[in-house]
Amino acid sequence: MTGTIIGFGKTAGQARRARGATLAAATLALALSTSTAVFAEDAKFDPNASITIGSLYEPQNLDNTAGAGQGINEAFNCNVYEALFTLTDAGDVQPGLVAEQSVSEDGLTYTFKLRPGVAFHSGDPLTAADVKYSIERVTAEQSKSSRKKSLSTISAIETPDDQTVVVKLSARSISLPYNLSYVWIVNDAAKDLNASEDGTGPYRLDEWRRGSSLALTRNDKYWGTAPTNGEVVFQYFTDATALNNALLTGAVDIITSVQSPDSIAQFKDNPDFTVTAGQSTTKQLLAFNDRVAPFDNVKVRKAIARAIDDKKLLTSIWGEYGTLIGSFVPPTDPWYVDLTAVDTYDVESAKALLKEAGFADGFTFKLDTPNYDPHPIVAQFIQSELAKVNIKVEINVITANEWYTKVYKAHDFQATLQEHVNHRDIVFYGNPDFYWGYNNPKVVDLIKASEAAANTDEQTAKLKEANTIIAEDAASNWLYLYPQIVVSSSAVSGYPVNGLNSQFFAYGIKKSEQ
Amino acid sequence: MLLRLLPGDPANALLSVGADAAQIEKAREQVGSNLPLWQQFLRFAGSLARFDLGTSFVSGKPVIEEIAARLTVTVPLALMGFLLSILIAVPLGILSAVKADRWYGGLISTVSQLGIAIPVFWVGILLVTVFAVTFRLFPSGGFPRRGWQNEGQVLYALALPVLTIGLVMGASLLRYVRSATQDVLGSDYLRTARALGASFPEALVRHGIRNGAVPIVSILGIELATTLLGAVVIERVFALPGLGSMLLLAIEQRDYPNVQGVLFISTLLVLLIGFGADLTQRLIDPRLRERAVGGSA
Numbered sequence: 001m002t003g004t005i006i007g008f009g010k011t012a013g014q015a016r017r018a019r020g021a022t023l024a025a026a027t028l029a030l031a032l033s034t035s036t037a038v039f040a041e042d043a044k045f046d047p048n049a050s051i052t053i054g055s056l057y058e059p060q061n062l063d064n065t066a067g068a069g070q071g072i073n074e075a076f077n078c079n080v081y082e083a084l085f086t087l088t089d090a091g092d093v094q095p096g097l098v099a100e101q102s103v104s105e106d107g108l109t110y111t112f113k114l115r116p117g118v119a120f121h122s123g124d125p126l127t128a129a130d131v132k133y134s135i136e137r138v139t140a141e142q143s144k145s146s147r148k149k150s151l152s153t154i155s156a157i158e159t160p161d162d163q164t165v166v167v168k169l170s171a172r173s174i175s176l177p178y179n180l181s182y183v184w185i186v187n188d189a190a191k192d193l194n195a196s197e198d199g200t201g202p203y204r205l206d207e208w209r210r211g212s213s214l215a216l217t218r219n220d221k222y223w224g225t226a227p228t229n230g231e232v233v234f235q236y237f238t239d240a241t242a243l244n245n246a247l248l249t250g251a252v253d254i255i256t257s258v259q260s261p262d263s264i265a266q267f268k269d270n271p272d273f274t275v276t277a278g279q280s281t282t283k284q285l286l287a288f289n290d291r292v293a294p295f296d297n298v299k300v301r302k303a304i305a306r307a308i309d310d311k312k313l314l315t316s317i318w319g320e321y322g323t324l325i326g327s328f329v330p331p332t333d334p335w336y337v338d339l340t341a342v343d344t345y346d347v348e349s350a351k352a353l354l355k356e357a358g359f360a361d362g363f364t365f366k367l368d369t370p371n372y373d374p375h376p377i378v379a380q381f382i383q384s385e386l387a388k389v390n391i392k393v394e395i396n397v398i399t400a401n402e403w404y405t406k407v408y409k410a411h412d413f414q415a416t417l418q419e420h421v422n423h424r425d426i427v428f429y430g431n432p433d434f435y436w437g438y439n440n441p442k443v444v445d446l447i448k449a450s451e452a453a454a455n456t457d458e459q460t461a462k463l464k465e466a467n468t469i470i471a472e473d474a475a476s477n478w479l480y481l482y483p484q485i486v487v488s489s490s491a492v493s494g495y496p497v498n499g500l501n502s503q504f505f506a507y508g509i510k511k512s513e514q
Numbered sequence: 515m516l517l518r519l520l521p522g523d524p525a526n527a528l529l530s531v532g533a534d535a536a537q538i539e540k541a542r543e544q545v546g547s548n549l550p551l552w553q554q555f556l557r558f559a560g561s562l563a564r565f566d567l568g569t570s571f572v573s574g575k576p577v578i579e580e581i582a583a584r585l586t587v588t589v590p591l592a593l594m595g596f597l598l599s600i601l602i603a604v605p606l607g608i609l610s611a612v613k614a615d616r617w618y619g620g621l622i623s624t625v626s627q628l629g630i631a632i633p634v635f636w637v638g639i640l641l642v643t644v645f646a647v648t649f650r651l652f653p654s655g656g657f658p659r660r661g662w663q664n665e666g667q668v669l670y671a672l673a674l675p676v677l678t679i680g681l682v683m684g685a686s687l688l689r690y691v692r693s694a695t696q697d698v699l700g701s702d703y704l705r706t707a708r709a710l711g712a713s714f715p716e717a718l719v720r721h722g723i724r725n726g727a728v729p730i731v732s733i734l735g736i737e738l739a740t741t742l743l744g745a746v747v748i749e750r751v752f753a754l755p756g757l758g759s760m761l762l763l764a765i766e767q768r769d770y771p772n773v774q775g776v777l778f779i780s781t782l783l784v785l786l787i788g789f790g791a792d793l794t795q796r797l798i799d800p801r802l803r804e805r806a807v808g809g810s811a
Contacts, residue, residue, distance in 0.1 A: 060572045060767065067572075194574045210573065210580060211755030211763065213659045235656055235753075238762075241639075242753040245654035249646050 048230035049511035051492060053504065054243045054252035056259070058236035061194040062208065064184060065137050067144040070502040074256060075214055075234050077503040081184035081199035084112060084131065084165075085177045089278075089496035089505065091332035091423070093178045097126065097185055097200065107172040107454060112165045118223045120187040121197070121204045128159035133188035135167075135180075147182040150175065172452035174459045178424065182501075202227045202507045212236060216506070227507035228494065247273070247487060253511065254488040254495060256504050260373075261318045267487045277321050278497030280484035281330050281423040284374070286367075286382060286477035288415045291437035294363055295415065301474035303353035305343035307389045313381050314480040317374050321483035327471040329426050330481050332498060334456070335463035339471040350389050362390025368407055368416040371397050375417045378479065408435045419482070423500050426463060427451075429470050438475040442466075558774065567778065568771035570764075577775035580760065585779075587657055588756035591672055591748070592741045595679025600734070602684035607691025611699060612718075623692065629685025634744070638678045638751040645674060655753035675752045683737055690733045694726040701725070728799050735791030739784045 057071035190198035203216035288295035326339030430447030450462035646654035746758030764772035
């Protein structure tokens with residue numbers, strides 16, 4: 001078995017610090033040097049500062065295989081738990097606890113050498129057995145991990161020695177390193193991971209006060225670069241206004257994700273605060289049921305895409321924030337192609353397409369609209385836009401639960417609105433049984449082939465091709481990409497701006513001394 | 515028990531979106547929602563008798579532990595708000611009754627009417643805007659991480675919520691104090707006491723307050739219970755991890771052990787408060803004691 005060997009060397013630990021994107025210069029300096037010389041430039045920050053992070057997403061428990069919700073990724077990913085690979089804030093996959101990896105030529109055997117000298121917070125050293133245990137925890141029958149399915153090609157995990165893990169696959173899976181970035185490496189001797197932790201990350205869990213806060217303190221025995229602060233406290237809120245007030249009054253330093261566009265105004269032109277707009281992976285969709293008439297007709301779907309002024313919609317909801325997208329793929333996915341030119345806003349050509357499709361006099365359809373923001377507003381906007389091409393929209397407001405049973409499970413709908421939050425989720429279009437029922441054999445093949453690709457270039461090329469076809473087919477109508485807005489006190493810097501998969505790396509956050 | 519008739523199986527709340535039928539069945543077994551309703555109820559009643567409120571479906575922690583943590587927020591909040599409302603309502607209520615003909619007597623009743631008309635969350639938001647956001651005197655919300663290990667911080671954090679409860683509850687209480695005092699002022703015994711030579715303040719303190727306090731105490735009992743249960747709104751406005759926000763979250767997550775636990779403890783508290791009010795009334799008014807003795811004889 002000869003294969004490619006990729007050595008990551010010892011700089012990887014420092015290189016991964018480079019992902020905090022706001023202060024490019026400062027982080028680059030950090031990446032290049034381990035000495036304290038760097039800190040001379042940045043003399044003003046307090047290395048033992050306590051950073052308070054305000055969030056609306058309190059985890060339900062502390063285990064991401066036990067249905068803890070997105071809040072646990074925000075608090076724990078790369079802060080408390082590390083994985084074999086890390087998904088950076090820019091969207092790349094970089095080695096985490098892996099020092100060296102080799103892949104067999106058939107792509108079915110991955111050998112990972114673990115980084116030496118890594119220990120869990122309890123003091124136990126990291127061994128191959130812990131890695132095997134951690135992966136099996138995610139793929140186990142009782143696991144509620146959302147990533148379980150993507151790891152289903154793993155057929156066996158072997159541990160020839162303490163530092164080596166061999167993962168065998170039943171089919172090629174180029175996304176394995178990416179998928180492994182979701183697998184926390186936990187100590188196989190740890191108990192009660194619902195309410196405590198034993199990871200290898202730069203922070204230890206100090207205290208979780210349910211309904212209120214979750215505190216992390218710096219792990220002084222961390223193998224990598226030490227965090228630039230001493231303590232991180234996630235303070236949880238259920239009410240966005242209360243959260244905004246907390247930032248205004250200095251009770252929190254950062255809000256991880258602002259969801260109400262109206263509240264940005266009070267921070268924007270104030271020198272005490274910094275508003276950062278990154279790119280989220282949350283896409284607002286008008287999803288058709290491509291199985292049923294008239295949406296089984298490509299011309300009708302394209303006509304609708306052309307009849308809706310996405311830019312006007314985005315501006316009316318998010319003001320100057322957010323991004324227009326011409327497909328399901330956001331710019332942070334490696335296979336992003338700018339497809340905004342496909343089916344741009346053009347009412348006349350929409351009318352012409354409808355005429356060709358035999359709907360010169362328009363038609364009526366029912367739009368299943370989730371009852372929470374921003375869907376009802378989006379529905380009304382679409383209603384008024386489509387009225388111009390004689391399409392009548394009946395808005396049917398439903399709850400999240402109804403959406404799940406009626407639309408997602410039973411496929412009993414004509415068209416619906418939904419936000420899709422996941423990163424790298426174009427694969428849904430390769431599944432004809434998915435709720436929107438898009439079925440193009442070419443796309444199905446391309447997506448399947450992309451996973452079996454020999455290298456990431458090939459994978460990217462195939463997915464770019466698939467992406468373009470999906471966009472040309474107007475499989476759904478991709479209205480816009482949500483902005484990821486982080487607001488902070490101007491005393492803090494160095495936080496992630498894109499928040500991919502809800503991650504919020506805290507170790508690079510600096511707070512200036514006051 | 516009626517709770518379980520709500521649509522939505524708690525097992526669903528435990529699972530991820532892509533769960534299959536076997537996983538759902540397993541989760542149902544785990545939470546007991548596969549059993550007939552009457553069996554679920556019997557199980558619940560049985561463990562209640564042992565003071566075992568069960569384990570949360572969501573967090574896996576014993577319900578009683580979670581409630582205990584939440585009570586350290588809600589009980590002090592309600593009690594302090596309650597005390598403040600008495601401090602506001604009793605002196606002002608008596609004053610406005612005694613000096614009803616003066617301008618400030620009228621002003622006090624008018625302001626208290628306003629206080630009743632304004633919803634509690636609005637008062638909270640107003641106080642936050644003025645005292646936290648504008649003047650930065652108090653935090654806008656949240657509860658200190660270490661809780662009561664640092665009393666100063668807790669008191670500081672609870673200042674605005676306590677003030678909110680005190681003002682709103684004080685306003686409604688004030689009306690009762692005022693009308694009770696007015697009743698007393700027009701009573702025969704007060705006139706007699708004055709005729710026997712007691713000065714007006716002396717007569718009011720010795721006879722008036724004691725008589726007037728009886729109906730007030732029963733109102734106080736009801737108000738205190740309302741505050742404890744009504745803390746949901748205040749806790750939301752001020753982001754406090756109390757019993758109310760626990761109930762709200764538990765309902766959202768279909769975490770029935772937590773819902774039942776909170777309801778059980780709340781009911782218990784309300785009964786205790788009612789009992790306490792009864793006892794207090796008897797202490798204040800000897801006639802109630804005699805009647806009770808006479809009744810049992």
